[in-house]
Amino acid sequence: MIGLDVTAVFVSLFALFIGLGFYGKYWRRGDLSHVHEWSLAGRKLGTWLVFFLIGADLYTAYSFVAIPSGVFAKGSLYFFAIPYVMLTFGVAMVTMPRLWSLAREKGYITASDFVKDRFGSTALSIMIAVTGIVAELPYIALQIVGMQAVLTVMLAGIANSQLVEEAALLISFVILAAFTYTSGLRGATLTAVFKDVIIWATVVVVMVAVPIGMGGFAHVFAPMTPSYVKLPQNMEPAYVTLILGSALALYLYPHAINGVLSSESAEKLRKSTALLPLYGVGLAVLALMGIMAYSSPATMKFLSGFPESSRGILVVPSLILHTLPGWFSGIALLGIFVGGLVPAAIMAMAQANLLTRNIIKEFRPGMSGITETRITKISSTAFKFIALGFVFAVPATYAISLQLLGGILIAQVLPAVLLGLYVRSLKRMPLIIGLLAGIGSGIYMVEAANNFGQLTVSLFGTFFGPVYIAVISLAINLSVALVGSLLLRKGTHKMTG
Amino acid sequence: MHVRKRHVMLALLIAVPAVLGLWVPIYNRDAPRFYGIPFFYWFQTFWLVASAGFYMAFARMKEGRN
Numbered sequence: 018m019i020g021l022d023v024t025a026v027f028v029s030l031f032a033l034f035i036g037l038g039f040y041g042k043y044w045r046r047g048d049l050s051h052v053h054e055w056s057l058a059g060r061k062l063g064t065w066l067v068f069f070l071i072g073a074d075l076y077t078a079y080s081f082v083a084i085p086s087g088v089f090a091k092g093s094l095y096f097f098a099i100p101y102v103m104l105t106f107g108v109a110m111v112t113m114p115r116l117w118s119l120a121r122e123k124g125y126i127t128a129s130d131f132v133k134d135r136f137g138s139t140a141l142s143i144m145i146a147v148t149g150i151v152a153e154l155p156y157i158a159l160q161i162v163g164m165q166a167v168l169t170v171m172l173a174g175i176a177n178s179q180l181v182e183e184a185a186l187l188i189s190f191v192i193l194a195a196f197t198y199t200s201g202l203r204g205a206t207l208t209a210v211f212k213d214v215i216i217w218a219t220v221v222v223v224m225v226a227v228p229i230g231m232g233g234f235a236h237v238f239a240p241m242t243p244s245y246v247k248l249p250q251n252m253e254p255a256y257v258t259l260i261l262g263s264a265l266a267l268y269l270y271p272h273a274i275n276g277v278l279s280s281e282s283a284e285k286l287r288k289s290t291a292l293l294p295l296y297g298v299g300l301a302v303l304a305l306m307g308i309m310a311y312s313s314p315a316t317m318k319f320l321s322g323f324p325e326s327s328r329g330i331l332v333v334p335s336l337i338l339h340t341l342p343g344w345f346s347g348i349a350l351l352g353i354f355v356g357g358l359v360p361a362a363i364m365a366m367a368q369a370n371l372l373t374r375n376i377i378k379e380f381r382p383g384m385s386g387i388t389e390t391r392i393t394k395i396s397s398t399a400f401k402f403i404a405l406g407f408v409f410a411v412p413a414t415y416a417i418s419l420q421l422l423g424g425i426l427i428a429q430v431l432p433a434v435l436l437g438l439y440v441r442s443l444k445r446m447p448l449i450i451g452l453l454a455g456i457g458s459g460i461y462m463v464e465a466a467n468n469f470g471q472l473t474v475s476l477f478g479t480f481f482g483p484v485y486i487a488v489i490s491l492a493i494n495l496s497v498a499l500v501g502s503l504l505l506r507k508g509t510h511k512m513t514g
Numbered sequence: 515m516h517v518r519k520r521h522v523m524l525a526l527l528i529a530v531p532a533v534l535g536l537w538v539p540i541y542n543r544d545a546p547r548f549y550g551i552p553f554f555y556w557f558q559t560f561w562l563v564a565s566a567g568f569y570m571a572f573a574r575m576k577e578g579r580n
Contacts, residue, residue: 099558100535103565107528110569114576234550246544247554253538260535284577291569294562301559305551 019171019338026347027171027354030215034355037211038196041204052126052374052390055201056366057279060121066206068289070363071276072296073209075102075267076216078163078357079156081303083417086329088307092245094252096304097259102297104264108435109290113268114283115438127367128274128434129375135437138445139379144452145430146375149271150368152427155419156270157364157404160357161186162330162413167354170334173319183409189358190405194398197362201394202279205362212359213296215352219337220299222349223306227340231312238308245308254482262487266428269435271367272360306336315339326414361401369397418472422463425475428487429455432498440502447501455494462486520575527572531565 045061047054062070080098087095116131125131128149133142168185172178196204228234238246248256267273280286310316310332316339320328337349373393378384384392408416433448462477463486476483534540541557548556 093554096555096558099562103558103562104532104535106569107532107565110572111528228550235547236550238550238552246552248538248542250542253542257536257538284573287573287576288570291573292566294566294569297562298559301555301562305555 019173020343022343023171023338023347023350026344027351030348030351031355034208034211034351034358035192035196037207038193038200038204041196041200041207044200044203044207047203049199049201050387050390052370052386052393053124055390056126056275056370056393058202058206060279061281062206062279062285063281064285064288064292066210067276067280067286068292069210069213070202070206070279071273071289072293073205073212073356073359074272074276074363075293075360076296076300076356077160077360078167078353079159079420080300081216081353081356082163082166082330082333083159084300084304085307085310085333088245088304089310089332090307090329092242092308093248094244094256094259095307096248096301097256097263098304099297099301101260101263101267102300103294104260105267106290106293108264109268109277109293110287112435112438113277113290114286116274116434117277117280117283117286119438120278126278127271127370127374128269128430129371132433132437133375136433136443136445136448138449141433141445141449141452142375143379144449145433146371148426148430148452148456149269149371152423153271153364153368154400154404154407155416155423156272157361157400158407158416159420160361160364161405161408162416164189164354164357165408165413166330167334167350170319170331170338171350173322186405186408189354190361190401193358193362194401197366197401198394198398202275202363202366205359205366206279208355208362209359212352212355215348216299216356219349219352220302222341222345223337224302227306227309227313227336230340231309237312240311241308251482254479254484255476258485258488259476262428262485262491263424265431265435265491266424266487269427269430270364271371272364275363275367275370303333306333310336313340330413361404362397365397365400365404366393368400369393372396414471414473421472421475422460425459425463425487425490426456428491429459429494431491432495436495436498440499442502442506443498444502444505447498447505450501451494451496451498454497455490458493459486459490462489524572524575527568527575531561531568534561 047059049055053060084095084098123134129142129146132145168182172181231237313336316336319335319339320331323331334350338346370393373389373396429452432451437443463472466474466477475486477486477489542554544552546553
């Protein structure tokens, strides 16, 4: 059981977090009955606020728990997350300011808004909205899995821990839903800054204190098998395609685009994006905790009390609890806990924008701005509770399976959203067929790679070795979209495309 | 000529980190270690910091002209 100091610090910081969330309504006041004021904070966020917001958005509780979990179980392969974040910001540096400028000029709130305007196709824009909503749902569910891991470690050993854990999650989500409803993205931004400060303090302390306590990194790595020291050579194709596929996909997630569009200017967006790889250093330190855990006998003893499949996600919270002073582990654990809440809020908000603007509005075009905002707020609340209900109803492994699939699905909107920014000759029909081909082949390969059972791998055996499925199905999708557009242009000179 | 040079610079600032990140064999090794951390881990972490410098230079160059 944990000490009172851990609980006291955790609870008081959580109270502060709630206060900030509600205070967001008064911060940089705007008329919150406008959608862009509520969900984009009035497009007025500067370099540092966008840095914190997107940082909180992309480096989530799930990444803080799942990456170390993968490193703990499988070793170096899961370190792909580090070069992946480096590359994804390069992709964003080039593409996102352009999307931002178009969005500002034409009033887009979502990627589907852009696609509809650019290609004049409601069908394509609805398909992209649905893909975004579906891919986002397990992502929110996994934030909850990350938060659960923190609670499981904190509550270990007390009576009815399962019940207390579910009650705590439910209460947190009710509070989160209440302040996002009233404060919108402003509340999320303020709490994101709070969360980032805590995570950074944690990372610095872990980096300095934990290896010293273990006698240095040479000691940490000494007992590890070779696949924990460097990558086995046959896994290089997997590593490189995981980097590439994930880097191309990240900024296609609706919550990432939502963060981008809240920036005040394209210049400021570029600067904050340029700084975001620095945030990855924190992720690298946490990833190494998956290896450090083996050198902490107290942590390993604690973990051995859980079934092997759920040990991974408990690595970071239990290592924090067993190697750092009580009051500080209270701070660090809270950082990871709210690290799930903040992105969950932004993800649900982004889903709600897609549902309202790009799906409901297509069927009810006369909707007023105020009605649109109200439906957005209500559906963002609903999405949060759907994700929570999902986590309560099914085992965490299902959420992880679906997230795996979500990454492959979201990559398929790349031709329309990112290439659409540059390639003039793209046509809507080939894009639609390409998207369907990408999604179909992606789902088929995932199922085949897992022998049509529980989804645990996203790699497909090829001639070159194991390859990340998102990359293969994106290649199919891109070829269809590009070749199709080229053929249409040649074939129909005088017809309107 | 000047315009072309600028474009090449801009492209390199994005491409160098990308190529290094994707060229796995050049960093998939154990030695030399840094404070006991294998090359594989510290090299990639170091490049996060370096890439921020490259990207910041890109942002500054863009700012100058648009």
